[in-house]
Amino acid sequence: MPKIKFLHCCTKITDPVKDCLEEVPRRGGMYNWLFLFKGEILPYQYVDDFEKYDVIQVNMSAVDMNLIPEIRRKLGKSSSTMLVINNDYVAESWAGLGTHPLYYEQIQRLGDMVFGTEPYQTSCLIDGAFCMPHPHYVEVLKHVSIDEKDKESDSVAVMFHWWEGKTYLPALLIQKIKQQKRIFARIYGYREEYDDMKRWSKALWDERVTHLRYPDFIEHLLQNTIFIEPVQYHTYGRTTVDTAILGIPTVGSNRVFSMRKCFPYTSFDPVDIKGMTRAVLRLLEDEDFREKVVRKAKEQAEYFNYKNSKKRFLAALEMAQKGAHHLKNAFWVWDEKNEMFVSSKEVDLNAI
Amino acid sequence: MQSKLTPEIIKKMSKQEWQVLYDDDYMRYERLMPDFQTRLKHIPYRFKWFARYIPERSRVLDVGCGDGLLCAYLASLGHKCLGIDCSQKAIEVCRENVPNADFIQLFVEDMDFKEEFDAVCCSEVIEHLKDPKLAVKKMWKATKHVLLITTPIGYALNCPLHLNHFGLYEIVDLFEGLTDNFMICRIPKAVEGGTKNLFAIRAYKR
Numbered sequence: 001m002p003k004i005k006f007l008h009c010c011t012k013i014t015d016p017v018k019d020c021l022e023e024v025p026r027r028g029g030m031y032n033w034l035f036l037f038k039g040e041i042l043p044y045q046y047v048d049d050f051e052k053y054d055v056i057q058v059n060m061s062a063v064d065m066n067l068i069p070e071i072r073r074k075l076g077k078s079s080s081t082m083l084v085i086n087n088d089y090v091a092e093s094w095a096g097l098g099t100h101p102l103y104y105e106q107i108q109r110l111g112d113m114v115f116g117t118e119p120y121q122t123s124c125l126i127d128g129a130f131c132m133p134h135p136h137y138v139e140v141l142k143h144v145s146i147d148e149k150d151k152e153s154d155s156v157a158v159m160f161h162w163w164e165g166k167t168y169l170p171a172l173l174i175q176k177i178k179q180q181k182r183i184f185a186r187i188y189g190y191r192e193e194y195d196d197m198k199r200w201s202k203a204l205w206d207e208r209v210t211h212l213r214y215p216d217f218i219e220h221l222l223q224n225t226i227f228i229e230p231v232q233y234h235t236y237g238r239t240t241v242d243t244a245i246l247g248i249p250t251v252g253s254n255r256v257f258s259m260r261k262c263f264p265y266t267s268f269d270p271v272d273i274k275g276m277t278r279a280v281l282r283l284l285e286d287e288d289f290r291e292k293v294v295r296k297a298k299e300q301a302e303y304f305n306y307k308n309s310k311k312r313f314l315a316a317l318e319m320a321q322k323g324a325h326h327l328k329n330a331f332w333v334w335d336e337k338n339e340m341f342v343s344s345k346e347v348d349l350n351a352i
Numbered sequence: 353m354q355s356k357l358t359p360e361i362i363k364k365m366s367k368q369e370w371q372v373l374y375d376d377d378y379m380r381y382e383r384l385m386p387d388f389q390t391r392l393k394h395i396p397y398r399f400k401w402f403a404r405y406i407p408e409r410s411r412v413l414d415v416g417c418g419d420g421l422l423c424a425y426l427a428s429l430g431h432k433c434l435g436i437d438c439s440q441k442a443i444e445v446c447r448e449n450v451p452n453a454d455f456i457q458l459f460v461e462d463m464d465f466k467e468e469f470d471a472v473c474c475s476e477v478i479e480h481l482k483d484p485k486l487a488v489k490k491m492w493k494a495t496k497h498v499l500l501i502t503t504p505i506g507y508a509l510n511c512p513l514h515l516n517h518f519g520l521y522e523i524v525d526l527f528e529g530l531t532d533n534f535m536i537c538r539i540p541k542a543v544e545g546g547t548k549n550l551f552a553i554r555a556y557k558r
Contacts, residue, residue, distance in 0.1 A: 024520050140524050145535040147552070148404065149544075219538070 006039025028136030416477030420446030
């Protein structure tokens with residue numbers, strides 16, 4: 001495989017980003033491209049020569065997306081350096097960025113390659129964008145475990161997404177399960193100020209875990225018997241990749257790409273409370289089913305490993321170099337069997 | 353003398369010098385510790401962790417057996433143990449302290465066992481070695497079923513004789529090309545519930 005000089009260009013390397021870059025094991029996500037290609041991360045003002053890189057990646061965050069026209073201007077139109085634009089914001093949150101939809105598209109058109117991490121989110125990007133989840137360091141994370149004596153029986157954990165703020169459905173689900181089985185219910189990443197159920201949260205959860213550094217979070221997560229992710233937004237789902245790699249059986253939303261991918265037997269519409277309740281109870285009581293779910297999850301989690309991610313990224317780059325924007329009302333999705341990108345018109349997005 | 357030692361100096365030592373170094377270190381340890389019978393009454397948590405993953409009535413190799421406490425504990429649980437250590441003095445004391453196990457003086461890099469043991473244990477040794485990857489390879493070759501290793505996390509429990517300081521990625525590297533079937537967790541060294549300052553690694557052959 002060719003060696004690529006890779007730069008992730010940003011406005012500023014903030015303290016949380018520094019933490020993210022230094023943590024061991026590192027969390028899955030955008031910065032893993034940097035490690036995968038042994039690249040650099042630099043604020044815009046510190047880049048002396050944009051042309052010396054093969055790939056410059058920019059995240060379409062509210063702040064960094066403003067660098068894209070500047071970098072394009074410096075590179076010109078005929079540069080061999082590829083400007084890669086990533087957008088992994090859940091499409092339902094774009095309004096929060098306050099950007100006019102047409103400007104959002106115009107920005108993307110300045111890139112040589114645009115990618116999103118989840119099929120339905122990529123569907124909101126420009127034609128010819130690539131659907132490509134960020135890498136996870138599966139190669140290391142799959143070896144992380146905790147001491148057997150620290151494992152809990154019948155503890156069920158949920159992730160709080162502050163940008164969603166909806167805990168009514170997970171709380172309802174937990175109550176349904178509690179009516180039938182004694183469990184310990186825990187919520188991670190809890191921030192009361194964003195919780196639409198904050199009046200009740202003390203009573204609803206046995207433990208509300210606020211901020212944990214990722215390495216500590218992973219160890220904490222491993223204590224749980226089951227993880228539940230009934231998120232209502234469309235996202236690729238970092239935590240469900242984590243639970244798949246770590247072998248924690250998970251019940252959750254089929255709007256989450258990694259749920260559909262890694263936990264096909266336990267993915268439901270996020271408001272299908274009865275279906276999810278049945279699945280959680282079955283996982284708690286049926287050891288064979290639990291093993292089947294975990295085995296499949298570990299196998300499927302390899303989709304997100306460095307080796308496979310690199311293969312996808314290089315294939316996307318090659319296609320983008322040749323011109324991948326000719327698709328009309330479609331984007332590129334990865335065909336695992338044939339190891340190539342195909343038009344989203346040709347596949348069932350729920351089945352990939 | 354030991355306060356002047358640096359990893360660079362130790363790495364250049366011959367086998368004879370290495371043995372003298374560890375004979376001295378072992379005798380210093382013996383002087384500091386309570387007598388062996390008292391030690392046997394206070395089995396540290398890491399040894400209980402080893403015992404948990406060894407199948408019943410196993411033939412066990414303890415690499416870097418030191419004072420023989422792990423062998424004594426495992427023998428009391430019904431396992432048949434062989435302890436090896438680079439220190440001849442340690443081996444002599446082990447033979448007195450633990451009559452129901454076998455001990456030989458042997459450098460880990462000179463080991464040539466081929467699947468002769470159901471389990472191979474190695475408690476806080478690889479951080480002392482010049483070539484820990486070779487040691488893991490030799491231990492992996494020696495086991496039929498499981499390889500169990502503990503080692504300090506990074507600079508926890510630092511001592512002048514530690515030549516290696518392992519992080520998670522370095523532990524994963526040790527097994528590169530050997531097996532993918534291993535798990536790493538953190539456990540306390542001495543007492544259950546204490547600071548988790550050791551990596552504990554379980555690698556399974558079958």
